[in-house]
Amino acid sequence: MQLQFGDERYLTNDGQLKTPLALVFVLALFLRGYIAWIISLTFSEDRSRLLQFFYANTEQFVLTLSVGLPALAVLVMLTQMKNELPGWVPKFARIAPWLLWASWLADGVLLVSLVAGNWPHFAFVKALIIFSWLVAFWLLLYSRHLRRFFQLLASDQHREKG
Template sequence: MQLQLGDERYITADGQLRTPLALMFVLALFLRGYLAWIISLTFSEDRSRLLQFFYSNTEQFVLTLSVGLPALAVVVMLTQIKADMPAWVPRFARIAPVLLWLSWLADGVLLFSLVAANWPHFAFVKALIIFAWLIAFWLLLYSRHLKRFFELLASEKASDEG
C-alpha cells in the first residue's frame, strides 16, 4: 500500500484500513430493507408489524431487498478486510464503487415509483429517505474519503505482490 500525506486518517493504530463513516451511511441507506427485516425478527408476537409500517405491500419489501444486493456484496467485502485478506478483496474493491452506484440508481427508481404511487400525499419518512438518497449521491460523487478508501483497498494486492 502506497501511503500519501494525510492517509493516516484511513489507517487504524494496528495498520488496518478504517471504514469511512460515509460508506457506513451509504450502506445503511441501501440496506434499509435488510435492517428492517432484522429488527422485525426481534418482535416475538407479530413479526410483520414493523415491515407493514414501512412497506405497504410485499412487492415493495422484496424490491427494497433486491436494491440492497449490490450493497450487501460490498458489506461482505468489508468483513474480509484484515491483515491476511483474501486475494479477491482488492480486485472486488475496484468494482465496489460501481456496485454502490447501481444500488443508488435502483433505489432512485424504487423511490420514484413509491412517490408516484402516493403522489398527492406527503410522507415525512419518504421525504427523509429521498433526502438521504440525495446525500448518498453527493457522497458517492464527491467524497474524497470514499475514493481514497477504495484506492487504498485496491492497492493492497499490488503491495502484497511487490
C-alpha cells in the first residue's frame, strides 16, 4: 500500500507512525482493570482499597482483566513500533481491529451483567463506563484514523527505504 495524500497526519517528522488518540482512549477503556490494578499497587497500607471501590468482588475484577487481554495484546504490538519493526507486527496489525472488537463485545457482556446485578441503583461510574463503551463502539466502527493507522501498520510501506 502506497502513502496517499493526507497520510502525513499519521506520521511524525521522522516517518514513524503516530498512535491515534482514539486508539489510546479505546485501549484505556478496555485495560481499565489493569490500570486500576497498577494504581492500587502504589498504595502502601491497603492495596485492595481502590479495587474494592470499583469492583464488588474478586470475580468482577478477574473478568475485567480477562476482557482486557485482547487489548493488552494490541498494546504489546504498539510497544514494538520502532525504526525496524519485528516481522510479526505487520501481520498482527491485520488482526488487531478484530481483537479490539472482541474486547468491546466481551466488555459489553460484562457491563450488562454488572448493570443487571445492581438494577435499580444508579452509579455514576458505571454510567460513565457505559457511555465510554458506546463512544468506543463509534470509534471502532467509524474512525478513519484508526482504520488507516492499522492499514499503514499492516502494510509497513510508510517507512523510507534507504
